[in-house]
Amino acid sequence: MIYLKCSKVIDRISDIIDGQASLFVRMRFYGHLMICKNCRRYFNQFKTVHELAGKVSSDDLPPDFDHVMAFVMDEIEKQDEKKDV
């Protein structure tokens, strides 16, 4: 069974990009992409978006975490005092 259906190819993309597919599956997968324009297009879009998603970070969020830290540490210390009483 060499031929992979398009729907199965699309199902396998995450396994491929996460390195979870066997050599046999990878060969059938990339072999299919060579002959199927739609799967190739879908795969390229999927992979591009996946790679960009990995670059979405806290960059667009201000890194000021200090006041949250101060609040939590205050609460922790208050509770510690209660425990000690």
Next chain:
Amino acid sequence: MGGQSRQQQEATAETAQVDALKAGHPSAWRDLLSCYGPSLLNYATRMLGDRGTAEEILQDSLVNIYRTIDRFEGHCSLKSWLYRGVHNRAIDEIRRRKRYVDVGEDGLEKAFDDKGQWKHDCPGWDGFAAKNFDEKRLLTVVGEQMNRLPHAHREVLLMKEVEGLCATEICAALEISPGNPRIRIHRARAALRAAVVGDRL
């Protein structure tokens, strides 16, 4: 001596860290918050969609995590446990505000006929993103679309792609069965691709 694998060493270090946290050492708590706090805040902000509420939720969850640290038995990593605490509190708040967006019918199957072939051509880049966007602009689109995904997709993508949790950690954080994350991750990625490309699939 010297025979411990890196995993064993990490587990030993984590046990010592948990002991210090359970003993209530402020420095251990400070280290924990410095290490995971900003990522947890990022996660809560992207789940809730607003930074102010996210900070309140995070403060509440962290204080609650402090109160309940004795219950942590090491069945999962400390990181998963922290994410679970913040995630559950965030979801409670989203549901309380009736803002929870559920996942609709999975559209992927609809794209194929009975023989598993594409019914229509896979669309090119249009919609929100265009092929000629430079990477920076496309990255902004991806971030924006991720923040608009249904929560069930967003939580998985944030943990996997943004915060870098492994499948085991995601299972523990979301309390889902070990067989589930592969499919959840794939569907969430597919939903993000569809949103970015502007594909209705």
